[in-house]
Amino acid sequence: MPAKTTPNDSPHRLVGKNYQTPDLVAKVTGRAKYAEDYRVDGMLFARLLLSPMAHARIRSIDASEALAMPGVKGILTADDLPAPADAITDQGVVIPANKLGDRGLTNEPMYQGEPILAVCAVDELTCAEAIEKIKIDYERLPHVVDPLVSLRPGGPNARVQGNVWMRPAAPPAEPGKPPLPPPPAQVAELKWTEEDFAAAKDGQMPMGKPAEEWSFGDWEAGLKSADLVLDETFVSPNTSHQPLETRTTMAYWQNGKVYVHTGTQSTAQTVPAIARWLGLLDEKKQPDLTKVVVISEYTGGGFGSKITGAISAVIPCLLSKKVGAPVMMRISREEEHFIGRARPSVHGRTRVGFTKDGRITAIDMYTICDNGSYDAQGDGMTAGRMASLMYQPPAMRMRGVSVITNTSPRVSQSQPGGFQGIVVMEPILSKAARKLGIDPVQIHKINSPEGKAEIGPPVRGKRPYITSSFIREALDRGQELFRWDARKAQVKRSGTKVRGIGVATSCFVGGSIGFDGLFVIKPDGKMYVQSGIGNLGTESVHDCNRVAAEMLGMPWDKVEIAWGSSTKNLPWACPSGGSQTTHAMTRAAYITATDAIQKLQQIAAKDLGGKPDDYVVANERVSRKGGGAGMSLAQAAKRAIELGGIYDGHELPKGINKMTATSATALAGQGLLAVARDTMPRDGLTHSFVAGFAEVEVDLETGKYFIKDYLAVADVGTVLHPHALGGQVLGRSVLGIGHALGQKWVYDQHYGIPLAKRFHHNRPPTILDVPSNMQWDAVNIPDPETPIGARGIGEPPVGAGCMAILNALSDALGDDVFRRAPVMADSILASLEAGHPMEEGLTAHI
């Protein structure tokens, strides 16, 4: 395949160019310190006692023998935890606490492996020996690990309160006021009828009463008028996030303030999260940001499981307070499997109508989401929302139910819900292309969004739309780079091998708005940037600041970035989840650089005469347009201190976040201080897109298949940092490919106990499972609704990676060999042998 790996032909000085990130040397030399690497004087260790049962109530705990052991310093149980506190958003909107949420420890374990208590001792061996001496009297409660089993008449409920999350509708907004958030989801009991189950033919997903539903257009007429209607069931896997760094945390208290070393996807937003979890609230019942210090210079991956850190961080925090010493709680790989979160599986059944030309006439989708034990998961319904964007049906009905099971908690994982929507839809598109005799790339193009395409159900009578989509350009580019037409013409079968090619498109949210930027230009002429973004491997903690440096004409080697500790006076930043950061924080950098430029122009006009508009900022100087008087940024910084007020941060703009204001105040008087909140308009919702292309080769005698080639072409607006973008495009493609090849959970339903808890059992993909020369490209067309034009990338490669592979596999093998992901050698071989799908279609966790 022709190599086109680095679109490094940017017209800009910094944006779009590769560079060495400030954290690189520490990472490759091992000097980077992760939470587990820290040691402080008098540090103790903590270990967890985990539930042996899938669902139980604890009658009593007898820890007397353990506490009497030499070296044991204390124990923490659920009774020691503060009551769940309400969350208050940046806009001051109160989100009531979920009383049924995960609190870190529990007296009613909801899944096998749930932490019940923690023991703190001088070392981990003593902790373990003490834990083995603790006697717990459990009352066993009914359990269920399969959503369909729970929906059966008389089926068990995973929670004593019920088995599904019901989401009441949001109350109507008052005129002129912003819409109110929907009330919190509630647990209720939902059972389907025997008739509901009987109506589903072999392999089809039954469909009883949903918990949620929306629609737009006349979907029934759309299906009726279609030339081809497919009705397909497909099941996506449960997959643990499995970041290489587990959620190990070390904590200690000094002067009433807790210092927390942990991994997180947001340095800034983990501060209020931990304050809230610990019940450290101010007089307005808002998280007291002065009571929590978060240290997280390096995070070994999150993928959505550490968006504001992890709730388990409260355990060493509270133990440390209780015993009066620093406490390190290392989390083992198996514990990470239990508490580290996972993507929920979705059972999807979808009817799609097509014209004979391949255009979708309507979609009728139903998803059952395996919610896991705790918070309501939206993946099932988001699947429909993303399908409505990716395939642009003129009419659609979406129904879903999120069923609580006694399995480890779920949370958003890269492309949450969007992934499942792509997984449910792509086999249908692939099959329709075969049945209608249309090229798979063409059928994707025919149904792709373009420009300000609509998404999801109507809001207040009108369907929302996105900022832009250039997925058709990505498909065209991929078709050419992948030599799609030539590969299509090649021989398919030789010997025991058969080849197939596949294409898939994928989308997700690609950016948010409304965050802050903060930097100081000091009299030494350097630019000191504060970054509240988490350093989780994406490099956006550094990359986004390139925008401000570019605008100020600042050489990159004169830019110092402070990150990784809330002691460093950080501004409020978005959490690096849902691919928000590149978009949100380049905007914040842009608006803050604009603030700096205005202040520089004003200073120049004050000192050198004329109007601020007469001046430009470039090449480390602010100078009169067309030549003439000017001053260096170093001189301007000195003048800013002399002028004070807005120029050096003694006077701050209104509307910036409380955390930003505190940080700016601490930095005031050191130079020209730029601080601003992104209040720039945006017409539409920002989404990003990827087209994936794959070729596979299947060995018909073993069922084993190999990926011969893979190409991903991204539509993510302006490319900010090619190396980081390529890392994300291919890295997240591999994450998706893992869902195709073999990553999954396995449970024994009778005991409700997980079997695949370790890497060699739950099988994340290895580097040898993907081609060594995977390729990527980006269309590099700016998004029109953001000044830099850059959107986020983290999510959409996942679905494209998974489904390009599986579409290639069905191209090789034909329809009806598999109906769930992952697809492994056993199901291929058994199905080929039998001539029809042999793997159990609907049983969960096999």
Next chain:
Amino acid sequence: MAIIRDIMPAFELFQPATVGDALGLLDQHGSDAWVLAGGLDSFDWLKDRIKRPKVVIDLSQIAELRGVKEVNGGLEIGAMTTLTEVVRNPIVKEKFSILATGAELAASPQIRNQGTIGGNVSQDARCWYYRGGWKCYRAGGNICFADTPTAVNREHAILHADRCVAVNPSDSAPALIALEAQMVIRNAKGERVVNAEDYFVGPAIDITHMTVLKPGDLLTAIRIPATWAGAQFYFEKVRDRQVWDFPLMNVASAMVVNGGNIEKIRVVINAAAATPLRLTAVEDAVRGQPRNTATGEMAGKLAIVGAEPLRYNGYKLPLMRNLVKRAISGVEEPKWA
């Protein structure tokens, strides 16, 4: 007792420098002793606190247990020779390449650098119920959790199951059996040598052990005779991931072909039963037959006679049939234009 994993319990550690010292310690501590080779199997058990020996005898300091020696046209491989050393040995590669192939398909490069040939053939079953600490037959209990109506058992046995349905996971064992290797076992009383195929025991004989080793015994070396040097070999492992995975099944064959007919042959399959299986009925049926697809297909069908699938491992029947076929007649490689 509450369960906690991932923290090794305390034990007394011995690191003898000679085989004699190791045998003395084994004799002294009997069933209280745990023999530690590369640790890839042992440390799982120890860190999970499921096996709790009082004494661990680490063989890593015994130089005489390491290395590959040429003996009478064959080889003697010290039990503590790492898989990487076996794979890279020029004589293994030249004369007994099937062993290099099998050993190189085991686990991952890091594990092969640490894991030993003795450990690879002596490792315990990897059934996820048994390794999860479930008190099953193999763990001394009275149930097989992998053979219940709800059990998930895609990686389990299709042949010779007897209460326990776990399989032997070794990739080097079938190659060694195909090469007619012998295992040298020593204890305080002396030395005995057993054929590789007799080194392994199934649940019908001893449900809690995978090999004939008894307390006090030490596998010191593996001898490969000159018999099959330079023969035609076939080894194939089917696994879910291309590295760091146990076999769904593997097959090994050594063959001498004369005038197109199979003159001598040994065929071994693993991960089909609790022991690697030498397929003597297949060997007998194909001996003297032309080496072609028809013979391969006949052999494949014969190989799975009597196989009984569990709920989730029915695929192992066609897999074993096809692997045996390939081990006889080879694989038809694609000829892409």
